[in-house]
Amino acid sequence: MEFDMIGIDAAIANSFRRILISELPTMAIEKVLIANNTSLIQDEVLSHRLGLIPISADPRLFEYLSANDTPNEKNTIVFKLHVRCKRGEPRRTVYSEELKWLPNGSEFIKESEKVDTKPSTYTSFTCSQDSLQNSSSKPIGPAEDKIILAKLGPGQEIELEAHAVKGIGKTHAKWSPVATAWYRMLPEVVLLEDVEDETAEELKKKCPVNVFDIEDIGNGKKRATVARPRACTLCRECIRGEEWDKRVALRRVKDHFIFTIESAGALPPEVLFPEAVKILEDKCERVITELS
Secondary structure, eight states: OEEEEESOOHHHHHHHHHHHHHTSOEEEEEEEEEEEEOSSSOHHHHHHHHHTSOEEOOGGGSOOOOTTOOOOTTTOEEEEEEEEOOTTSOOEEEEGGGOEEOTTOOOOBOOOSOTTSOOOBSOOOSSOSHHHHHHSSSOSEESOSOOEEEEEOTTOEEEEEEEEEEEOTTTOGGGOSEEEEEEEEEEEEEESSOOBHHHHHHHHHHOTTOOEEEEEEETTEEEEEEOOGGGOOOOOGGGOSTTGGGTEEEEEEEEEEEEEEEEOSSSOHHHHHHHHHHHHHHHHHHHHHHHO
16 A cells, blocks of 8 residues: 655654554464474474464454463464375475364363363363454455465374464564555656757656656647656666756655555555554653653
């Protein structure tokens, strides 16, 4: 998503960028319980790959899981992966779409030294998370279906549970909701004098992104115009050579920013930016309260 921010300072634009990258919460896999892994990929490498899968789940519906909390339906999402390649079959690729959401929580039984105790799992769900799927436009699961997790040969198998929790990118990059977020000042291309006829044609050819165009001014004459200043990358090709810096000036509008957000897939950019604004508002209110 690309949009314009006009009439603000560069520090404010950079604040939004930093908040988008490191302070907006998302859900990501934090704990992996591996029951069986006979594939070539090591347990820790597989766990790391699982952690980097963007999870399509609204983090606003969940709470943070602290060290003293018990995993429950309010702070944990549980996924199951159980795949095998039978003997005699060709090698198979394991994709993220094979991660199955368990709305009722963990199915793995904890080992207990006491024989007469009731079996317990690694989560303590008091109700199902099925209602969360109805309140969201997308079902809970990996944001992308075709992320390769592993490749299995004949006779190999992977069985595990993955527990996703809420976090922010400041803690680990896997919780960052954006692939990237950046901004640039609006380019301003000014023709200092009329550039006509053959000189206009030359100017148009000099620009690699077609910022300039040529208009007919009558009597068989042509004049160069700045048709697409927004596309300018300030590569300075148009002012290279003798006298060209006297015909064309390249500037930046210091209070006009072109902001771009590329979501990792967990939440759309249309949701991410308003949430970043709320976080910045909360910070400002906190500072004002402490100073007053």
